[in-house]
Amino acid sequence: MSETGKIDIDYVAKLARIALSEEEKAKFSDQLGSILGYVEKLEELDTEGVEATAHPYPMENVWQEDVVSSELPVEGALRNAPKQRQNMIVVPKVVE
Amino acid sequence: MSEELYYKSARELSGLLKAGEVSAVELTQSIIGRTKAVEERVGAFNSYDEGDAVSQAEASDQRRAAGETVGALDGIPVGIKDVLAVKDQPLTCSSKMLENFISPYDATCIQKLKQSGAVLWGRLNMDEFAMGSSTENSATHPTSNPWNLNCVPGGSSGGSAAAVAAGEAVLTLGSDTGGSIRQPASYCGVVGLKPTYGRVSRFGLAAFASSLDQVGPMARSVEDAALLLQAISGHDLRDSTSFRAEVPDFSKSFESLKGKKWKLGLPKEYFEKALDSAAMEPVQQAIDFYRELGCEIKEVSLPHTEYAVAVYYIIATAEASSNLARYDGIRYTHRAENFDPKDSVDVYNQSRAEGFGEEVKRRIILGTYALSSGYYDAYFLKAQKARTLIRQDFEKAYEEVDALLTPTSPSPAFEKGAKMEDPLSMYLSDIYTISANLAGIPGMSLPCGYSDGMPVGLQILGKPFREEEMLAIGQVFEDAHDFKNQHPEL
Numbered sequence: 097m098s099e100t101g102k103i104d105i106d107y108v109a110k111l112a113r114i115a116l117s118e119e120e121k122a123k124f125s126d127q128l129g130s131i132l133g134y135v136e137k138l139e140e141l142d143t144e145g146v147e148a149t150a151h152p153y154p155m156e157n158v159w160q161e162d163v164v165s166s167e168l169p170v171e172g173a174l175r176n177a178p179k180q181r182q183n184m185i186v187v188p189k190v191v192e
Numbered sequence: 193m194s195e196e197l198y199y200k201s202a203r204e205l206s207g208l209l210k211a212g213e214v215s216a217v218e219l220t221q222s223i224i225g226r227t228k229a230v231e232e233r234v235g236a237f238n239s240y241d242e243g244d245a246v247s248q249a250e251a252s253d254q255r256r257a258a259g260e261t262v263g264a265l266d267g268i269p270v271g272i273k274d275v276l277a278v279k280d281q282p283l284t285c286s287s288k289m290l291e292n293f294i295s296p297y298d299a300t301c302i303q304k305l306k307q308s309g310a311v312l313w314g315r316l317n318m319d320e321f322a323m324g325s326s327t328e329n330s331a332t333h334p335t336s337n338p339w340n341l342n343c344v345p346g347g348s349s350g351g352s353a354a355a356v357a358a359g360e361a362v363l364t365l366g367s368d369t370g371g372s373i374r375q376p377a378s379y380c381g382v383v384g385l386k387p388t389y390g391r392v393s394r395f396g397l398a399a400f401a402s403s404l405d406q407v408g409p410m411a412r413s414v415e416d417a418a419l420l421l422q423a424i425s426g427h428d429l430r431d432s433t434s435f436r437a438e439v440p441d442f443s444k445s446f447e448s449l450k451g452k453k454w455k456l457g458l459p460k461e462y463f464e465k466a467l468d469s470a471a472m473e474p475v476q477q478a479i480d481f482y483r484e485l486g487c488e489i490k491e492v493s494l495p496h497t498e499y500a501v502a503v504y505y506i507i508a509t510a511e512a513s514s515n516l517a518r519y520d521g522i523r524y525t526h527r528a529e530n531f532d533p534k535d536s537v538d539v540y541n542q543s544r545a546e547g548f549g550e551e552v553k554r555r556i557i558l559g560t561y562a563l564s565s566g567y568y569d570a571y572f573l574k575a576q577k578a579r580t581l582i583r584q585d586f587e588k589a590y591e592e593v594d595a596l597l598t599p600t601s602p603s604p605a606f607e608k609g610a611k612m613e614d615p616l617s618m619y620l621s622d623i624y625t626i627s628a629n630l631a632g633i634p635g636m637s638l639p640c641g642y643s644d645g646m647p648v649g650l651q652i653l654g655k656p657f658r659e660e661e662m663l664a665i666g667q668v669f670e671d672a673h674d675f676k677n678q679h680p681e682l
Contacts, residue, residue, distance in 0.1 A: 152632020
């Protein structure tokens with residue numbers, strides 16, 4: 097695992113798309129350092145040849161008939177949009 | 193009689209409604225009145241809609257008058273954790289991110305409750321996005337423990353537990369990702385049940401960690417928990433992880449199991465460290481009760497227990513970081529006013545910075561880190577492998593015993609603020625509950641006594657898809673004690 101359990105907080109915050117304040121960065125770095133220190137006990141566990149569990153019970157593909165059954169009207173889908181116009185969500189301009 | 197309607201069981205109320213001795217409107221008014229009387233102190237709700245509840249109750253009374261009553265819950269007020277979608281009602285997850293969100297559809301468990309005639313009552317407070325063990329991480333307000341208002345009710349379903357304990361609802365729904373139903377149930381002296389993963393549809397449950405989340409009932413008695421579990425269980429085409437099997441009649445099948453001499457296991461790893469804990473005495477007495485009943489009490493080993501908290505906080509945060517990516521400030525959430533228009537992703541960065549509270553940010557950061565390039569194998573994959581070992585521990589134990597008995601929590605409810613600055617110690621308060629989520633097995637907590645006046649919970653962990661066995665084991669204990677009739681003084 098990592099050498100010291102130290103997180104590159106700027107990099108991870110960027111990946112997570114959260115603008116952290118300087119105080120949050122300092123606080124989280126410390127706290128996450130100690131949480132990761134605790135988590136490192138997993139290292140001592142021998143997991144050679146053990147299958148990973150993604151799900152409590154073995155899952156197989158679940159197939160269904162492809163039938164149109166959507167009950168959500170456009171107004172319902174859009175009612176919580178922060179900004180909307182003519183049945184569309186208004187977003188900030190991102191291209192010149 | 194009317195002033196105590198709100199503390200009667202769903203089973204008894206169902207009989208009174210059937211006999212015409214009380215109407216659904218009277219019952220709902222009694223719950224509303226009780227809520228108004230104590231809510232300022234308890235703070236279980238984020239919001240409630242009296243008019244809506246009364247009209248549901250009127251509809252129930254009309255069905256009854258027409259001889260069209262639909263089931264045992266018809267006319268019974270059921271409080272809903274603010275994490276489940278109820279059409280046209282708010283769904284905030286106790287987060288600023290969703291402060292104005294109104295559900296455009298019903299969760300499947302809500303649809304089923306409506307079909308069973310229940311009166312859906314209020315939006316119950318929780319830790320933001322179900323992340324926490326004390327309900328202090330709510331963006332609206334902290335909920336108080338009805339047994340001691342200076343203490344936390346537990347979490348994340350703290351509002352659901354407190355409302356049931358305080359008589360502000362007959363039954364409530366909670367959700368449990370690492371103990372979020374069972375731990376608050378134990379802190380508030382009520383019954384809380386996390387079903388087997390896949391028993392209850394997750395459609396319409398705001399996702400935290402999809403491979404761990406389950407919706408479940410909270411009640412003042414085992415029988416009432418069974419009634420509510422019955423109403424919400426079953427396969428659902430809209431949740432591909434829901435289990436394709438018939439749901440047993442829980443109430444009937446657990447009645448028929450009464451008097452069975454079970455083989456009950458005590459996981460030694462759970463008791464080794466807990467011996468000096470104040471919560472242990474009532475738990476030991478409960479174990480003695482089963483022994484005297486003629487049950488075989490047997491020590492079993494779950495050797496990977498010490499890794500469970502570490503595994504959980506990697507897997508749960510990794511899944512959360514992915515699930516909560518949907519809250520982007522664009523489509524249906526809070527959107528920041530101020531962001532750098534030259535940077536195409538800054539609207540996300542700022543909206544998420546404003547919308548999420550501290551614990552949610554902390555967990556997203558941890559989960560993002562665990563999934564990031566270079567660390568995925570060391571943290572996430574390693575945790576998933578360790579999860580297999582934890583699951584296998586339970587499989588082995590269940591070859592020897594029918595169910596396991598453990599404390600629900602290492603301690604009774606703690607004081608507000610006691611653990612807020614130390615996330616790791618907060619995380620460790622889930623030590624007895626999280627393994628059930630990792631293994632997918634069902635678990636329940638029921639009141640088994642008090643420690644310094646605060647309720648203590650006994651946890652029963654059952655075999656997968658055998659909730660009726662777990663309920664029957666709980667019922668014999670409840671029948672022999674009076675905890676279900678003991679309420680906090682408010």
